Amino acid sequence: MMAKLIGKRITRNEDPRLLTGQALFVDDVELPGMLHAAFLRSEYAHAILKGVDVSAALERPGVVAAFTAEDMGDDWSPGPPLVIPPPTIEDVEFYTRTQVPLVKDKVRHAGEPLAIVIAENRYIAEDALDDIVVDLEPLDVVTNIERALDPDSPLVHDDLESNLAAHLVQEKGDYAAIREGADKVIKRRIVIERGIAGAIENRGIVASWDNKQQQLTVWDTTQSPIPIRNGLASMFGLSEYQVRVIAPFVGGAFGPKIMMFYPEEVLLTWSTLKMGKPIKWIEDRRENFYATTQERGQVHNVELALTSDGRILGLRDDFLHDTGAYDPYGLTIPLNTQCHALGPYDIPNFSSDLKVVFTNKTLTTPVRGAGRPQGVYVIERMLDIAARELGIDRTEIRKRNYLPKDVFPYDNIIIDQAFESFVIDSGDYLPAMEKALKLIDYEKFTKEEQPKLREGGRRLGIGVVSFIETTGVGPYEGARVTIESSGKVNTATGVGTQGQGHFTSFAQIVAERLGVDVRDVHIVTGDTAQFHWGTGTFASRGAVVAANAVNAAALIVRGKVLKLAGDLLETPEEELELEDGVVRVVDDPTRFISLGDLAQRSNPLRGAVEPGTEPGLEATAYFGPKYGATAFGTHAMIVEVDPETMMVEIKRYIVVEDCGTVLNPLIVEGQLHGGVALGIGNSFYEKLVFDDNGQLLNASFADYLIPTAAEIPTIEIAHQVTPSPLNPLGSKGVGEAGAIPVPALFAQAVENALDVDGLEILESPLSPLRLFELFHGEEKDA
Template sequence: MPADTRDRNARVPRNEDARLLTGRARFVDDVRLPDMLHVAFLRSDYAHARLRGVDASAARRRPGVAAVYTAADLGDYSKPAPLLVPPPPIPGLVFHACTHLPLATDKVRHVGEPIAMVVAESRYVAEDALADIVVEAEPLEAVGDLEAALAPGAPRVHDHLESNAAAHVVQRKGDYASARTRADLVIARRLLYDRGAAAAIENRAIVAQWDAPAEELTVWDTTQAPIPIRNGLARMLGLLESQVRVVAPFVGGGFGPKIMMFYPEELLLPWAAMRLGRPLKWTEDRQENFHATTQERGQVHDAEMALTRDGRILGVRDRFLFDTGAYDPYGLTIPINTQCTLLGPYDIQHYDSEFTAVFTNRTLVSPVRGAGRQHGVFVSERLLDIAARELGLDRVEIRKRNLLGPDRFPHDHRILFQDSAPLVYDSGDYLPALEQAADMIGYDAFRRDEQPRARAAGRHVGVGIACYVEGTGIGPYEGARVTVEPGGTVRVATGVGTQGQGHYTVFAQIVAGVLDVEVTAVQVVTGDTREFQWGTGTFASRGAVVAGSACHAAALAVRDKALAVASRLLDMPADRLELAAGRVRVRGSSDAGVALGELAAEANPLRGAVRPGTEPGLEATAYFGPDRGSTASGVHAMIVEVDPETAMVDITRYVVVHDCGRMINPTIVEGQIHGGVAHGIGNAFFEQLVYDDQGQLLNASFMDYLLPTATDVPPIETAHRETPSPFNPVGLKGVGEAGCIPTGALFAQAVEDALHGFGVEITEIPLSPSRLFDLLQRGSRP
């Protein structure tokens, strides 16, 4: 870090932990207000049906029921939710925005779509009343399979569109067609990635309270983006932004779907609380979560890679389908991430990528940790593995031959990223990371000695090594306000809420480093629009990069103010003063100096005037908006043993070498990586949302949808490399999603290597034991 930002006790334990460990931390479902009513939703059992009528009269008569709302009761409020992320200005781009309604009107388009809302004295009574509601629905053929969805004559999810195509995007650089004519080898494959759930352990929850005398609405929401939710609710409810307060207190895991979705429940509780004049609470149950919280990962790729005979990539062509679910309020972030991330750390001069987003009668899709990046990595890494096999090259060697060198930065890929900015890699150093990962996993020795020995003994062991590059830390901006209280405590307020990433500690470390105070003396508040009302939210691995940079800038401004006040007080030029241990003193002296708290009191006098050009107190607000994101990168390696009889895979070692620029707290970084890898292992081998061809989800419980447990996740060995980003003052890059990005590609490679001789080629993720068993039975290599 720059000299002014000290390595403030890098691996310091977290400020927020004591509250969380003792049960004192407040989550949304813990909010309890006098006179509060409880909400339950009647949801569609059909994936696709025409609604003929909803009769809620019996439910309204049930004792304890305060209100029942159907779409007909919403009046003007029954409007499609906002389009959250408009697509980037890519030439020729086609996009049909079809966003969800608060309650279904003429049609239901996925199982779990809300049809009616019951408000009652308790959740128990509200759920009883759901059974009283009579829905007249005419079931329609549902759209499931992506290719069938685009076939002529397929049933249409949205009647007003000509087909189920939600979007069509082409991005090209160079001239793939002519590069292909020069190729010695073209590898073409169909590659599949199926849906999974984000599965935060905390389900969504909302509490809404309308204070009629004060004309103020307060909403506690398990959201990753309280400020956009506040702004949208104010607009839709006809209130001033200043009349609405959205609080995202402790949030029990986000992983993407808790982003500013304007879920139906998020739209309806505030609206109904204003009408009923009583606070309302709704907490999602796990089964609702499986149907009503967004999901991700369904993509079908037809990709090819053209190479020279010495393994150099000439170009890549990719055509893919992206399952966007029944509506597309989150735009094209995911498939554009896929498109951009496919290029990885490699020098790919000719690229031709085209995708079609497809409406289906399934739950909505929005980013889930990784957000399409793993698909791009899966395609390029799998094609490289297959090319290495065809060319008789080592898998590490073929990667080395294609890496971008350290002299190639900033590297402009000449296509657009999801944030509408050009895809430019800010900095990176890929070869040493690959070599370090190969070294840590003992790649050469494993291939040379261990693997032949194990194979001779009848054991099936394999090694994999996969690279990725990850766009992180995108704009638009975040802000922070740093205040020194007269008692000496430093308070930091910022807009990005926390879902476990350690904001209360990491931001405190940044500010503590600048002001030279103890980390525990810095109290961070996040996720409350009353505390800080400018910014967007916690997603896209951007919290530390963007809000962290804002905290840094605000702390620098506070430091300057402290020096200025001390300069007046001590009658000493500011450049002769320094901050040390929470005090300002004469540089190099052993004087006690003046405590920051005293300076804060001094800067807020009861008499005298605040001079023009100065402000009271030791407080500063600063904003940071990067022109474009910073590019993190990494290499993962794993060793597996596969039992071909049972198709069970045992991960014996897992190595991560990663580079997220300057680290603030390496322990927190490691925690992010561990969690990401576990999520990736789940995606690769355990987790799959199984839909039938009529859009029914068949495994909507943790009994049938398997999250990895402590015995499924191996110990993860990590190494850090730090290539600072030039795009922000601290040199930060994001790390929240990194762990799960290369895991599927890596898993496929290592398992395939272990099953050398079985003729198995793995072109799909997730790969459950039963699916792997099928592949083993019939061999899958073309």
């Protein structure tokens, strides 16, 4: 059967609502008698809390309540770890220390909440924060991850011997042995700084306990409403059926909204249960810089061993990863870094010693890319350097080391973020690279244009970088597809939506299977009252795991439709087709029955339903992949650097993406546009700057620079399709792909543009200031 809808460039079902302001966001929720919360946050990054006195705040007119950690009594406890440390590997050290709802004894990062004030409106609540008297005794601070393990470093957690949060060694083959006989060993130190996710909508929560209904409803900007529901029920001794969590439209998430439990989620729920009044908290931008999780922040000491003709013998990557003040998210990020340092290449020997360290900074959890950009940066930069030192073209050295297309599934031996052996399901890397080279005209640019421009004093550079992206991890997602008596179809799934276009891509699958208009498929996401099995939207898995569950449920419903219609039309099922909302006889289109009629007949008001059958045209199905599908691609760019001012202009940007079966190219390309934009931020604009006291120096969008439309070039996209064998649709994730290779690509292109002997870029992000320093051979301005 030819696909009519899957893979088609269909405009999004959700856009009319979004573009006309009709979509519900958390801040749109208004309930009678609703109160508003504000948090008092620590200005110190590290301090002993000696006392919090809220009595003056309580006297302010309009203030209803104010609570400290002491007020929580036995309900106060550190959060449960979200991701457990890996059980499948020997000799892993992991020290679990999780975030607290309100600080009780010691502040461990600036912005940790000390008290909550609940008032008639947010203005009064913020006024009252100034009334609270806090006694904090500041301590020495550790922010630098390379100094965190010094014996004399201040300790983030006093009960630990050091700031070591985790230690893990991963090995493949025997790197030490192969290094001995290598023609070439290249050693470098690579530094990757920390940034924010920067969703346009900050976090927000409305929590409402209805005492008469004994029902808790929480609207939350979370990426995973079902685990939040289950966790809140467990935390507060409620049945899971007494808790409804709704993640409505969410204005971007990019990872930090998967984190749970944030102190605010606990506090708002605890407060509404205590007070019996609905309470709203909307995070403001300044809070977001301190209270929402962040990412990147690694220092790598890397060695690449090669033959003289540029074949990789082995890679050693020993690195430090900054987890911030707590480590609820386990090792997901650095495990991704290790896997992606192997990239699309045949690297027979690999050794990686990972140390995760605590610092007095906001905690890190995955941000779009989630450790992958760091791994890609490491291997791609090392290949660039190897190519230069061995006198091989940058693109050629990559071609020589790609895993061949007949090697899949390929087992990389080391474990991945799911603690399983890192197996790449499928791949075909060379054509993606060649397509990118053709699109950017690599030969002509490097041989003709670039030399000519250089003669005229202009510094243009080209970059070409390959990458892989592990996507679509388990455990599972589910969906329920229902044909209603109107003939329209309702589909509910547990994943939340933060802009991924689920209302359209999932609808396309259902419409394809049931022969209805894509506009007649109503998708519900992120409401636990509608569907309560699943984990959430993360790790580029919606189009893989949830979409295949939708597909499975739709196929079961299709089977029910055909059976019932076959009986009614007295025609064998194989002679029927589903088209235009009806089931008809292929050879006699005058004989048909509409899906709406079928839905009514399957749910009669009178008469007998046969034993062993179910009413309705409905099915629930689940999908859990054996392991994650691995997408891949090549990005290429041309930049011009003004050698006087060090301002960089991106002249061209090419993406060749292979995410398996494309459900909707419009949506995939939108994901790539956004991902590349975030990657450009990571490459040249976005860096959190902390001083020695752990104070963030750029906690606003005036000083923390996210690229705007004006900084993002036209992105030219080409697709390649290598379907994943791991799921019926053949899809792979694409949510993070755009962001992943950009910092490595940008560094390569800028280095090529500057064309200065000995100038190597081994850090990310860059900036005009940093390029000025590198260009003039200066040390970093302290």
